[in-house]
Amino acid sequence: MADKIVVISCGTAVATSTVVARAIEEACKEAGISVTTRQCKAAEVRQMAQGADLIVTTTPIPSDIGVPVIQGLSFLTGVGKDETLKQIVEALSD
Amino acid sequence: MSMSSLLDQKAIVLKMAAKNSTEVIERLGGILRELGCVADDFVEATLAREAEMPTGLPLGGEVNAAIPHVDLEYVKRPALALATLKEPVDFQNMVDPSEAVPTQLVIMLALDQPKSQVEMLQEVAGVLQRPDVVDRLMGASTADEVFAILDSPQ
Numbered sequence: 374m375a376d377k378i379v380v381i382s383c384g385t386a387v388a389t390s391t392v393v394a395r396a397i398e399e400a401c402k403e404a405g406i407s408v409t410t411r412q413c414k415a416a417e418v419r420q421m422a423q424g425a426d427l428i429v430t431t432t433p434i435p436s437d438i439g440v441p442v443i444q445g446l447s448f449l450t451g452v453g454k455d456e457t458l459k460q461i462v463e464a465l466s467d
Numbered sequence: 468m469s470m471s472s473l474l475d476q477k478a479i480v481l482k483m484a485a486k487n488s489t490e491v492i493e494r495l496g497g498i499l500r501e502l503g504c505v506a507d508d509f510v511e512a513t514l515a516r517e518a519e520m521p522t523g524l525p526l527g528g529e530v531n532a533a534i535p536h537v538d539l540e541y542v543k544r545p546a547l548a549l550a551t552l553k554e555p556v557d558f559q560n561m562v563d564p565s566e567a568v569p570t571q572l573v574i575m576l577a578l579d580q581p582k583s584q585v586e587m588l589q590e591v592a593g594v595l596q597r598p599d600v601v602d603r604l605m606g607a608s609t610a611d612e613v614f615a616i617l618d619s620p621q
Contacts, residue, residue: 384520451596
């Protein structure tokens with residue numbers, strides 16, 4: 374089965390998305406979900422999200438991209454991280 | 468590569484008295500520029516980025532944090548700068564820029580290779596996620612104390 378594609382968007386595609394991508398990769402591995410992550414800046418997300426299964430973002434992005442969006446701040450702050458992981462695994466498990 | 472290996476003693480400012488987030492960014496960015504870690508326009512670029520895409524992070528407790536940073540092109544040598552503030556100043560919330568987050572812990576990130584520096588970034592996230600570490604940092608009065616806190620076994 375093909376990998377699920379998750380686009381991780383943040384401000385500069387430097388710091389935040391790196392941490393979030395790593396956390397998602399590890400969590401998906403544990404949940405047995407094969408996933409490929411793509412990091413991008415918020416400005417690039419519409420393009421990068423073509424063909425993706427999920428977008429996880431830490432900065433506001435347009436809501437009409439047609440791919441489900443989950444907010445990923447909890448991977449940085451720890452607040453609500455388990456809940457976010459549950460949402461992500463659910464979204465990728467269909 | 469650990470947080471403390473990227474933190475020069477001079478880039479740690481504790482119990483800083485600042486009027487606003489601009490002052491904090493100017494001060495920490497200025498130190499990094501003097502240390503030769505960032506370009507001359509790093510401060511300006513960081514302020515512009517913060518205005519457009521803020522980095523305030525509500526941590527759920529008394530102390531909130533901000534992680535100002537900007538594109539790699541402004542970084543000459545990777546480095547961190549850390550400030551604890553005597554009184555909170557407002558940074559805007561990363562996920563909701565219209566919301567102000569009263570912030571007392573600021574970690575400025577000047578990184579040029581995020582993919583190879585991911586462990587260090589995870590260390591920063593780890594600090595933010597541990598209220599006991601945040602509290603100890605807020606109580607520190609010397610750079611040595613900060614290094615001891617960051618290097619103590621988690």
